[in-house]
Amino acid sequence: MKTTGTRRRAGSAISDKAIILEHVSKAYTAGVPALNDVTLHINKGEFVFIVGDSGSGKSTLIKLLLRELLPTSGRVIVNGTDVVRLRRRQIPKFRRSLGVVFQDFRLLKDRNVYENVAFAQRIIQMPNREIRRNVPSILSTVGLAGKYKARPKQLSGGEQQRVALARALVNKPQILLADEPTGNLDPKNSWDIMNLLEKINNNGTTVLVVTHNREIVNAMQKRVITMKKGIIVSDEEKGGYIDED
Amino acid sequence: MRINTLFYCIWQGIRNIFKNKWFTLASVATISACLFLFGLFYSILTNFQHMVKNAEQGLCVSALLDAGMSDERVAEIRGTLMRRTEVSEVEYVSAADTWAQFAEENNFGDISIFTENPLEDCAHFDIYLSDVSMQPALVSYLESVEGVRKVNQSFLTAQALTGVNAIIGYVSIGIIIILFLVSIFLISNTVSIGISVRKEEIQIMKYIGATDFFTRAPFVIEGMVIGLIGSFLPLIGVYFIYNEAMMYVAKRFPSLSQLLAFLPVETVFTNLIPVCIGLGVGIGFIGSFTTVRKHLSV
Known part of the structure; x- marks a missing residue:
């Protein structure tokens, strides 16, 4: 040791x-x-x-x-x-x-990538126009800008974790x-x-x-x-x- | 709270209804089944009560008056009786009317041949009650009135009707309480199973900072809408069954139509609609509110 x-x-x-x-x-x-x-x-x-x-x-x-x-x-x-x-x-x-990321991603399975990330913003009652600006920006940071319509089960493990990361980071x-x-x-x-x-x-x-x-x-x-x-x-x-x- | 957050919660609640089709179906079926039974019992008991009330209204107490009572005194006693709460109607039958009625009932034919009225001392009041259980109080009052020489009452009938009324009251309360408790139990279980499956969803919301209200609101709205749908279906069912039953009895047992005087469906539904909707929405609210609470402590 x-x-x-x-x-x-x-x-x-x-x-x-x-x-x-x-x-x-x-x-x-x-x-x-x-x-x-x-x-x-x-x-x-x-x-x-x-x-x-x-x-x-x-x-x-x-x-x-x-x-x-x-x-x-x-x-x-x-x-x-x-x-x-x-x-x-x-x-x-x-x-x-705090932003939190888990091993099992913990994404809302019935919502697409955009909605999973937007959800964190809705919780803090961010106006819709801000959500429409912030979510694409953070998705582009984690390299998922092109997959915002995909559901979690349509993504690989790495992509799902990046969605979780985007969700954790969107509220800065x-x-x-x-x-x-x-x-x-x-x-x-x-x-x-x-x-x-x-x-x-x-x-x-x-x-x-x-x-x-x-x-x-x-x-x-x-x-x-x-x-x-x-x-x-x-x-x-x-x-x-x-x-x- | 922002208006768009409120709309978001409502939209999520409505969306969940379609998203979790089987859960929605099971919950609606449970609520409908319970409220259908409730609606049937309510209709039957309301009609029973109506029939007993009809029987009560036909029951009267007769107060025989002293012969030769002046019109002023008759009017005075009548006025006093009308002011009593247990009295619904007072009918004065003069000695001449009593004699004419008696003669008619016994087929005496032309009574003008009688020079004297043999029922001269039989002028009386027929007093109808609004509450048959108050008959003893009325009788003892009548016995104390000056000019009333005798009081005739149907004590046994009154007692029987009072008893039936009380039994219907107890049975109604008992059945409604049992059905309500069974409904709460069945619906909470159904809602509980449906929400437990989505426990993870609630946990995720809580981990990322959702308030209890924000987490709970879509589930509660979902529960209330399910309750609303679940209360409409039995109302429609009971409406048709009620009408069919009335028509069947009228057609099949015409001789009973006097005895089985059904309440019009509109009268029954005036109370049944708000009660059923209130129960359905209330049960949906309580069921989802309490079940979600169990999962909120993350």
Whole structure:
């Protein structure tokens, strides 16, 4: 196992941080923590990989950031918002500041590409004329301008993930959370998606990618946080995938 | 909320109806079946109540008056009786009319040969009740009125009618409650199955920041429209069956036409239409609202 690399500076100003986790623990059943006293700071504009085996706490971490779950203890601050203190009715507005991409794409199957992306804009009550301008623009960014009428089942996995990415980005989120975005894709499509994520990051969006893809993690030379059994075992700048053995 | 968001929610709700054809069909069929039974029972019970009411209206209390009572006193008693809430009509039958009626009923022929009226002390009031259960109260009042020498009443008939009325009331309430609960149960289950299949759709909406209202609105509109369609079909069915039943009874059992005086279909439907539509739309609303709520906590 590689040794822990450069640790993040815990004392940076909160305003520089996109995500702050302070001593966060989460137990689904008493005594079995999915996350155990995790402290993590991610700066605005960073590109971070979170890696680890199944059961290491990666998905729990994403769910806490989305406020799908509440921590058993500790503080979770996302975009300056203490998510633990959020009231139920404040959650939708909070989530609009995040873009989310899942391994299984989670597209609305009965709607075409355009409507899937426009849906995110309708939720924030964007006027129709703005939607008609923004959706083609973001579809062209992800390289799907010519397929706006297609239904998800008519697209390849890579294309579906690009639609999901377009939907996540159309509202210009400050943070993009990607949970195994290449998990269902072949190597070529995986690289296409990662290149898009890098491009998005270069435009200033904080990108957090949970992945198992060793090749991509090792090649991209980004910050890598490795988790094991609910704790962070390594946090490296320009890190690589740490083998279990 | 922006007007285009509202129209979007409504459009999505209506679109879902056509998109999920089998779910729509199952829900409409369930609501229709329940409301059809409701409509039939409502029509039968309303008619029963109408027939009992008719029987009640034919029932009267007779108050025999002292012989030789002045016209002023008769008018005074009549006026007092008319002001009582349980009284619907008061008919004064003079001694002469009583005698003429009696003679006619018994085929006496020409009564002018009688020099005296043998029923001179039989002038009376026939008092019809608006509520037969109030007969004892009226009788005890009449017995206290000066100039009333005897009160004749049909105690057993009144008691029987009151009992039948009460039973119809209880049965109506019971059947309506049972049908309502069964409808809610069946419809919630149907809606629940239909929405559970689309649980993922709700989750996606929630993940990307949709409010509960925005997520729920299309489902609720869908439920209400299904409820509306589901209430029209049984109304049409009950309308035709009701008319057919009336014609069948009139043709097949003409002798019963006096006894089985059906309410006109318009009278029954004046209440049945809003009740059925209200139930259908209400059940559709409650069913979809509560079922979606289960999936909103994402």
